[in-house]
Amino acid sequence: MDIYYQEGAGDLEKTALYLAGQLDDISGFSTNIRPAGSEPGKGIYMQVIDDAELGDEGYELNIGKKLVTISAGSDAGCFYGAQTFLQSLLVKADDDELFSTPTVTIRDYPEYSYRGFMLDVARHFFSVEDVKRVIDLIAMYKMNVLHLHLSDDQGWRIEIKSWPMLTDIGGGTEVGGGEGGYYTQEQYTGIVEYAHERHITVVPEIDMPGHTNAALASYADLNCDGVAPELYTGTDVGFSTLCTDKEITYQFVDDVVREIAALTPGPWFHIGGDESHVTAHDDYVYFVNRVQDIVADHGKKVIGWDEIANVNMVEGTTVQYWDDVENTTLGVGKGARVIMSPAAYAYLDMQYDKSTPLGLHWAGYIEVDHGYNWDPETLVEGVAKDNIMGVEAPLWSETITNIDELEYMVFPRLPGYAEIGWTSPSLRDWDTYRLRLANHGQRFDDLDINFYRSPRVPW
């Protein structure tokens, strides 16, 4: 089997290589890739075409008897076409089986440009290897953002060269008192590159001014009283704050944003801003306003949890709706765009039902149908399709300690969030989705994904 890619068209060679690697994993043989000036008679052919309807990320996949063609307006589109093609194949197959896929033409493009998954690596630390597995899994579902929650009360997870104690001290533990960990800048860059190769943009989050106990424990100067608190290994929220009227706080934020921004090619920097319950309101507004300017100075656009709508938002800011409708519509009134992460529908740390051994339920139980059956454009009055940049499903990790537990909470709900991001509401329907998901169960097994066998899906 040969994969041909249109000569001179963007970065198609990389996508061809990616597909070849995947096909080789399936079949155990070795796929050749080569440039081609025009469509070959057989094999797989990737090309960039001009087709306005497909947009930046859409594709057309044509599976013929001898030739599979993947056509798209961009390299990303070809990557998604390749993902759909891979989904038409078995996970493990011999030669004959591999190509016994139905002939079909699929034209497909996303509903939203931002389709994200968030991983909290602060409450419990996840290794680079775990994060790469997560990237592979979300890439299969054409998600294009990995939001990394890199700091919280329980841990600081990224090396900052100008403030080394953040990781030396603040990276040293996690919820429950385990040893924690952090990414060196080199490791973080490795994650960013691995994601980029799969058309996934990393959004780094440094949560502030609350959720900062790990930083406060690392540097006494960041505290208003000049005294560093103990490290924290519990699961309470809302008890910590940076000292908003000390100048060193802004030096700290500037250094942190500068170093991380320099390692992050994506356009966004997430400043958190949630649950700052011990920051006085005026201090909060003053702080977030200054931090927005710092982020802009380092060439990034701000994303923040919906609370940040209470400040003077600079142009290009995005509010991440998680809980508060008033905040979110306030943000929309100020011109912000919205990422939809409603806790009651999209929080992957919410339990499926009362019997789920992991997770929380403060926003309710989220069975697989409940997680699928909502529509971003009608969920919040005052937030219309035009205001929405996309959808993100966050996994908070207070109760999630390893990759198996992570997979159990993420699957099988994640493909549902990916579908909400990709497919228009008129084409989504639980009754048919549950059958497709049931069919997909074998794939989860073949990929060794530890998933929840929801009784609402006829596996």
Ligand code: TNX
């Ligand atoms: C609320 S969501 C939080 C997190 C917790 C999560 C647990 C948000 C912006 N803040 O700090 O981890 O609930 O579900």
